[in-house]
Amino acid sequence: MTQPGHLYGIGVGPGDPELMTLKAVRLLDRVAVVAYLGPEGGDSSARAIAAEFIPAGRTEIAIAMPMRPGREPVEIYDKAAGEIAAHLEDGRDVAVLCEGDPFFYGSFMYLHDRLGGRFPCTIVPGIASITACAAAAAVPLVRRDATLTVLPATLDDPSLEARLANADAAAIMKVGRHLARIRALLERLGRIEGAFYVERATRPDQRVRPLAQLAAPDAPYFSMILLPERSKS
Incomplete structure (x- = not known):
């Protein structure tokens, strides 16, 4: 039976790549899959911050998020969680990038709600x-x-x-x-x-x-x- 992959919620800080933690950089060098949110029709700020630390050839999951007020778009997070879970079930580690800190108004917390109880998970704090x-x-x-x-x-x-x-x-x-x-x-x-x-x-x-x-x-x-x-x- 395949061991499940490990889920990482990685805070990439506020914008300057030099403010990413050593732990965040080290983990990005070894995970198989990198996921990140971005606005519909726009580029992901989280990925832009971490870009120089994502090795070529990594599988990437871009989660397009509608920028609208109100509650989080449940269907978007459900779909993204399902895609991430498929990789984890096949034994691939997944890093989800999050601007600032994952648990301080961070988008990762909604994926953690869906996946944190099912797979081994580590939160890497970032500068808020x-x-x-x-x-x-x-x-x-x-x-x-x-x-x-x-x-x-x-x-x-x-x-x-x-x-x-x-x-x-x-x-x-x-x-x-x-x-x-x-x-x-x-x-x-x-x-x-x-x-x-x-x-x-x-x-x-x-x-x-x-x-x-x-x-x-x-x-x-x-x-x-x-x-x-x-x-x-």
Whole structure:
């Protein structure tokens, strides 16, 4: 009986290939199959990050993902899990690439839900976008006993306002088309001064601006607003 293959969820970091871990690079050199998500009709960001570490001749599974709001597209993950499972059942190890960290807003978690209980699985953590953005902006987020609140920009204004009310520091992720709305909310709450906008952290087209100086009406998906720890005085 064939031993099942091993499933790896590999965090490839925020964008700079030099920020991939040694473990991620080592595993990519030995697995038989590499899978990754990408937008329908577009290139996979995760694969682009890891490209130089994927040896020629590897079997690749490109998972085309519709970019739409709402719950994860169950049928896409079911189909991808079935394709990956076929390789694992035949004894081939599979690495699934994931931007940032696999278990921090990572797409891999939905495949892990479907496959993690059936096959041996290892999660390789990656540098998360939140720490990459803080480094890009040179903004310390929290210190000592302060707390950090992580929020998706997709929440409505009342939900964001309620969670920000007692937040020492905050990171607002998935800004995209919500930029103008979030900027207006923070201005109304008196939290815009000291806030930073970061897009595509660690990538060649990285951009960092004080949020108060940003006039653009929208932002790319890979963008974040950082609210550093506010004064206790």
